Amino acid sequence: MNLLNYVPGNSFLHRLNPITKLAAAFLYGLACILCGSILMELGFIVLMIAVCAVAGLGKRALRLTRNLLILGLFMFVLQLFFVRTGEALVQIGEFVLITTGGLASALLLSLRVVATMLPLMLLFAITPMNDLCNALVKKAHLPYRYAFILTTAFRFVPLFSTEFHEIQDAQKARGVDFETKNLFRKIGLVAPLCVPLLVSSLEKVNSSAISAEMRGFHLRTRQSGYKEYPFTGRDVLIFVILISLVVFSALFL
Amino acid sequence: MIRFEHVSFGYPNGETTIEDLSFHIQKGDFVALIGANGAGKSTISRLCNGLLRPLSGRVYLDGQDTLITPTSQLAKKAGFLFQNPDRQICENTVEAEIAFSMKVQGWPADKIRERVAAALETFDLQGDWFPFNRSRGERQRIALAGVLACEPELLILDEPTTGLDYLECIRIMDHIKMLNLEKKITVLMVSHDMELVQDYAGRVLVLSGGKLLGDGPVKEIMKNEPLLRQARVLPAQIPSLALAFGDRFADVFTIREMYEAICREKGRGICRAGREKE
Numbered sequence: 001m002n003l004l005n006y007v008p009g010n011s012f013l014h015r016l017n018p019i020t021k022l023a024a025a026f027l028y029g030l031a032c033i034l035c036g037s038i039l040m041e042l043g044f045i046v047l048m049i050a051v052c053a054v055a056g057l058g059k060r061a062l063r064l065t066r067n068l069l070i071l072g073l074f075m076f077v078l079q080l081f082f083v084r085t086g087e088a089l090v091q092i093g094e095f096v097l098i099t100t101g102g103l104a105s106a107l108l109l110s111l112r113v114v115a116t117m118l119p120l121m122l123l124f125a126i127t128p129m130n131d132l133c134n135a136l137v138k139k140a141h142l143p144y145r146y147a148f149i150l151t152t153a154f155r156f157v158p159l160f161s162t163e164f165h166e167i168q169d170a171q172k173a174r175g176v177d178f179e180t181k182n183l184f185r186k187i188g189l190v191a192p193l194c195v196p197l198l199v200s201s202l203e204k205v206n207s208s209a210i211s212a213e214m215r216g217f218h219l220r221t222r223q224s225g226y227k228e229y230p231f232t233g234r235d236v237l238i239f240v241i242l243i244s245l246v247v248f249s250a251l252f253l
Numbered sequence: 254m255i256r257f258e259h260v261s262f263g264y265p266n267g268e269t270t271i272e273d274l275s276f277h278i279q280k281g282d283f284v285a286l287i288g289a290n291g292a293g294k295s296t297i298s299r300l301c302n303g304l305l306r307p308l309s310g311r312v313y314l315d316g317q318d319t320l321i322t323p324t325s326q327l328a329k330k331a332g333f334l335f336q337n338p339d340r341q342i343c344e345n346t347v348e349a350e351i352a353f354s355m356k357v358q359g360w361p362a363d364k365i366r367e368r369v370a371a372a373l374e375t376f377d378l379q380g381d382w383f384p385f386n387r388s389r390g391e392r393q394r395i396a397l398a399g400v401l402a403c404e405p406e407l408l409i410l411d412e413p414t415t416g417l418d419y420l421e422c423i424r425i426m427d428h429i430k431m432l433n434l435e436k437k438i439t440v441l442m443v444s445h446d447m448e449l450v451q452d453y454a455g456r457v458l459v460l461s462g463g464k465l466l467g468d469g470p471v472k473e474i475m476k477n478e479p480l481l482r483q484a485r486v487l488p489a490q491i492p493s494l495a496l497a498f499g500d501r502f503a504d505v506f507t508i509r510e511m512y513e514a515i516c517r518e519k520g521r522g523i524c525r526a527g528r529e530k531e
Contacts, residue, residue, distance in 0.1 A: 170340040174354040175328035
């Protein structure tokens with residue numbers, strides 16, 4: 001399962017206005033960034049997973065959290081060794097390896113990364129890309145070509161991934177040993193794949209552009225979409241809750 | 254050369270599944286895989302060199318079990334020509350491109366130089382060309398030259414002539430046929446082009462929905478219209494016409510043979526012969 005795919009549904013999260021969803025994801029992220037307490041960051045993550053679970057997206061949220069935690073771990077390790085404030089925690093002879101400040105800051109930062117990114121990633125599960133794009137054009141008055149860039153970029157990700165695997169297969173069939181256990185060797189082997197991938201991508205971009213032009217891409221205006229995206233009381237409620245959350249986080253956490 | 258033993262395969266998303274498929278291809282055979290889209294032709298071709306591995310059953314390539322032998326190892330035996338040469342080409346010059354496979358397979362440098370020079374001449378290519386801005390036919394030739402330079406014992410062709418003009422197609426296929434006859438290279442060709450299958454293959458495997466519907470000499474299969482129809486394959490035109498003309502045209506497969514048969518039968522009322530059969 002692709003973790004950025006839309007999950008069809010009719011929960012309260014799905015029914016929100018796409019703009020509200022986008023803004024809510026950003027505001028939630030902002031609250032996480034402003035928050036300075038490790039426990040509260042953890043609380044933000046749990047809260048997000050709980051909200052998703054209520055909307056029937058619990059599994060997706062957990063899997064995303066797991067994947068983000070790997071990224072978090074990377075940040076954790078970096079912070080742990082590079083922040084050298086506070087008292088010594090682990091010491092080898094005269095050399096201080098880990099400090100209390102380092103540990104606290106590493107924990108906070110890695111959890112913050114997870115907490116901030118989680119709502120943004122979950123946005124894709126509850127919003128079809130086209131709706132987001134159309135709503136941005138209609139409500140936020142974003143020029144259509146920029147909204148189009150956004151949706152196209154996302155639509156091309158799985159395409160490129162398929163293409164990449166095809167190219168990898170072609171090279172495997174020629175005797176390139178991708179099954180090697182040596183990580184550095186593997187990276188060295190993947191590098192030559194970039195050439196055919198780049199060539200085919202550029203070709204694809206060119207033909208997509210031509211086909212969009214042929215179908216009157218430049219004629220599209222804000223009125224072209226037939227769907228309307230009205231704001232409702234529900235959206236206002238979400239805005240109020242999230243803005244209070246940001247204020248609360250900035251003032252007290 | 255290739256042996257499928259009760260092979261089953263399915264993609265994770267549930268696409269084309271192959272169920273309990275068994276067949277054997279002898280060394281030196283020229284075999285064509287035909288069938289409608291989604292019949293499992295490409296899947297079978299990829300099972301042969303370990304790009305895909307069977308979920309159950311075994312595939313043996315020259316005695317090596319593809320389940321446990323790495324693809325890079327199998328690649329020394331089996332050359333694979335893809336439909337789209339652009340997925341294969343990754344070097345900046347034709348020379349380097351042809352040498353690529355031999356390099357990764359660990360050939361000695363002097364042997365590589367020798368083979369590259371020979372390949373450039375055989376396929377009418379120039380070593381300093383930038384492969385990506387050559388024509389479709391030339392790119393396909395470059396890819397084929399790269400595959401054949403390693404002297405594989407088995408050549409797998411996945412719709413090798415799509416997008417090529419008639420002359421390019423004949424040129425490539427004639428060369429492959431020559432290698433098949435002279436060097437006893439086994440060829441497994443996936444194709445939709447029945448004329449091509451009829452002209453070059455010796456044996457045909459007919460697939461439908463991942464199952465083997467028919468397996469036999471090309472002349473037998475081409476005349477078996479119900480079988481081809483069942484596999485949703487349009488038979489080549491001349492054999493179909495010959496079939497309509499009746500038994501006296503039984504061994505007519507090419508335009509030349511048709512012409513000669515018509516001359517022979519002139520005045521005997523070939524059309525009547527066909528009508529009587531109905």
